[in-house]
Structure formats: structure tokens, C-alpha cells
Amino acid sequence: MKAIVQDRYGPPETLTLADVPTPRPNPDEVLIRVEAASLNAYDWHAMRGDPRMARLALGRVRPRARIRGRDVAGRVEDVGADVQGIRPGDAVFADLGDANGAFAEYVCVPEALVAPRPANLTPQQAAALPLAGVTALVGLRDAGRVEPGHRVLVNGASGGVGTLAVQLAKALGATVTGVCSTRNVDLVRSLGADHVVDYTRDDFTRAAGRHDVVFDLVGNRSLTALRRASTPTGTLVLSGGGVYRGGSLVGPVWLMARGRLLAPLVRQRVVVLSTTPGRDHLDTLRAHAEAGHLTPVIDRAYPLDEVPEAIRYLEGEHARAKVVITL
Missing domain, CATH: 3.40.50.720 (NAD(P)-binding Rossmann-like Domain)
Structure with missing residues (x-):
């Protein structure tokens, strides 16, 4: 599969589009075929390993998570043996946390982090939420x-x-x-x-x-x-x-x-403020979205191979609302 990978901390130029093996879900995981991802300030901090103290969690010498991105929306391709509440074909969204991996064609995510995505939102809008x-x-x-x-x-x-x-x-x-x-x-x-x-x-x-x-x-x-x-x-x-x-x-x-x-x-x-990824909060966001209380605003959308340019825009151009990646 195609993915945006990074093997050393640095500017957007350290991100490259590469062919990597398609992951296979562990017993408690869901394999998602990615339809959209979104950028956060977290992503450029993780990319640069900045501030330096953050490297204690992200990887001291190089990024522990080789594939960048943590917000994702897509459809379930496969599920692990212990997954009960999610089925192949379900439309879902998730925050992957420090594990990252959203800037790719497929990603494996623990079932506990995955929620059905709002029925009235596009994949790009849903990816902007987590x-x-x-x-x-x-x-x-x-x-x-x-x-x-x-x-x-x-x-x-x-x-x-x-x-x-x-x-x-x-x-x-x-x-x-x-x-x-x-x-x-x-x-x-x-x-x-x-x-x-x-x-x-x-x-x-x-x-x-x-x-x-x-x-x-x-x-x-x-x-x-x-x-x-x-x-x-x-x-x-x-x-x-x-x-x-x-x-x-x-x-x-x-x-x-x-x-x-x-x-x-x-x-x-x-x-x-501190937050942790989890399904409960995503379910609440879905309820607000489906009730018409919450509609993400998309500033710009970029294809997967232009993730470096998207992060460059996020860093330097004072993006309004959300910047998303489409696959």
C-alpha cells in the first residue's frame, strides 16, 4: 500500500510517499481502508519532534511511529478475531493517538478507538472531527x-x-x-x-x-x-x-x-486540558453532528502524495478550520 513515511525528525521534506506492507489486524483491531485523514498541530510537532521533550513519548532518536497522521475516516476492510461491535463495510472514524498511521491507504486501529461515523457527514468532514x-x-x-x-x-x-x-x-x-x-x-x-x-x-x-x-x-x-x-x-x-x-x-x-x-x-x-482517544467522546460528537449542531469546516484538501505541502501550509499560512487529506 501507499503511505507517508518518516525515518528522521525534520521539516516536511523528511516525509516521503512509499510502498509499505498492508497491515493485518490483531485480534482486537480493525483494518480500515482510509478515505480521508486530517491534519492537526500535533502532526507537525510529531514530524519535527518539537518541542524536544516530546521525543520522550514520540521516540528519542527517530519517530517511533513511521507513518504519520492520527485522524482518520474510512470503511472497515477486516476485523480481528475478538472484535464484536464492528463489521467489514462499516463507515467509521477514529483518533489513532500517538500510534499514528492515518496517512496511508490502510491502517489497523484498536476497536476501542473506532466509532461509527456521522451519517450526515462526508468522509472528509468526519476525518476532521476526532x-x-x-x-x-x-x-x-x-x-x-x-x-x-x-x-x-x-x-x-x-x-x-x-x-x-x-x-x-x-x-x-x-x-x-x-x-x-x-x-x-x-x-x-x-x-x-x-x-x-x-x-x-x-x-x-x-x-x-x-x-x-x-x-x-x-x-x-x-x-x-x-x-x-x-x-x-x-x-x-x-x-x-x-x-x-x-x-x-x-x-x-x-x-x-x-x-x-x-x-x-x-x-x-x-x-x-488533557484528552485521551476513545469511542465515548466520538459517539457524542456523532450525536451532535447528526442533530445538526456540528459541521466541520474544511479549509483545503490535498491528495495523499501532497501531505508534505499540506503540513507546510498548516505550519505557515494560518489555516482556517481544518486541512484534510483525501484518498
Whole structure:
């Protein structure tokens, strides 16, 4: 089969299209014929092994996972002997986690990570959901504890996670303020945001309004500034680091560490977001999508052999919403 492989850390040029053996599922695995995959900031961090501390998990000398990509949508080609809830021919989607492998014609995935894909979404839209959608869902519902009537601010509202977070916050009954650049104001408003702040003109951390939940997906404001945007008893959810462009030992981890240190010292809740792949969250995303609450926005689509160019675009061109790979 064809796959995008990488044998050393580095820029997009280290990614090559190669012929590799088609995998065979273990007893608890599902073999998926890939129809679409999507890119996340995770992918270029994993590609470069950056920040360097991440190599403890990704592989100290070279990438432990040779085939890149973690978001996938496709159809089940085969199942292992112990798989019970999934059959060949099923349309599915999944987040592969650090195992990667989505940028290929076929991939084996543990059954526990695979869910039926939303019936009303295309494969490209479904592939855009797993990592970004779960981040938005966990950040708002679990970490933020968003309830009807809450005022929610999403910093980074036009990105892959942000475009989904705006829609999910509205589905949870919140009044939503999205923060983005001038060119994305109309996009964020079209997703249902009640208010849109153009950060090139206004500083949302110094505006008069306060929010019950501030969901930071960018990491371009200090904790002090973010707390100013929150009510005295509000919640600050940190999932930032989008402005980090590489080249350090710990990268955005330092901002998260400061958040953890601050949390017990202030009245506001400060939550450093973490997520793990799994079917339960994907089932919730599917329910929201099929109810019409959630539609992924696709910025650009690239064929498999242009994955290096797709990652180059994601790194340097401030992509709006999601970039996908089609097979």
C-alpha cells in the first residue's frame, strides 16, 4: 500500500510517499481502508519532534511511529478475531493517538478507538472531527462545565478546534464570543458566535465583559490577562500553544505548568486540558453532528502524495478550520 513515511525528525521534506506492507489486524483491531485523514498541530510537532521533550513519548532518536497522521475516516476492510461491535463495510472514524498511521491507504486501529461515523457527514468532514472535536468537547463540557446561559469566550475561534468549540458551546446553550483575525470574522459569526472580537483591533482581555468560561486555544496571552476576561469565579481552560513555532526544549508546556501552579491560589478555576482517544467522546460528537449542531469546516484538501505541502501550509499560512487529506 501507499503511505507517508518518516525515518528522521525534520521539516516536511523528511516525509516521503512509499510502498509499505498492508497491515493485518490483531485480534482486537480493525483494518480500515482510509478515505480521508486530517491534519492537526500535533502532526507537525510529531514530524519535527518539537518541542524536544516530546521525543520522550514520540521516540528519542527517530519517530517511533513511521507513518504519520492520527485522524482518520474510512470503511472497515477486516476485523480481528475478538472484535464484536464492528463489521467489514462499516463507515467509521477514529483518533489513532500517538500510534499514528492515518496517512496511508490502510491502517489497523484498536476497536476501542473506532466509532461509527456521522451519517450526515462526508468522509472528509468526519476525518476532521476526532482530535479537534474531542478537544473542544472535553474543554467545554468536562473542563469548562458549560451550562445553558453561560458566557463562553473562545480564543482561537477560527482554528481547527475553535470552529468546533464555537458550535459545541452554542449546542450546550451558551452565549459565545469568538476571538479571531479580521479575515475570519464572518466565518466565526456564521458558526453561531453571538459576538466576535477581531484581535487585530481590540484586546478581549481588556474589554468590559466577563465570561463564565474562557477557552484559550492560542497561548498568546498571559494568565493574568486571561483571568481578566473571566468572572471572579469563572473557569479558565488552557489548551493553548498555537503561537509556539518550535525550537525549544519544552515549548508550550511551560504555560501549562504555570497554570497548574496558579490553580490552587486563585478563586477562578484554572484547568489544564488533557484528552485521551476513545469511542465515548466520538459517539457524542456523532450525536451532535447528526442533530445538526456540528459541521466541520474544511479549509483545503490535498491528495495523499501532497501531505508534505499540506503540513507546510498548516505550519505557515494560518489555516482556517481544518486541512484534510483525501484518498
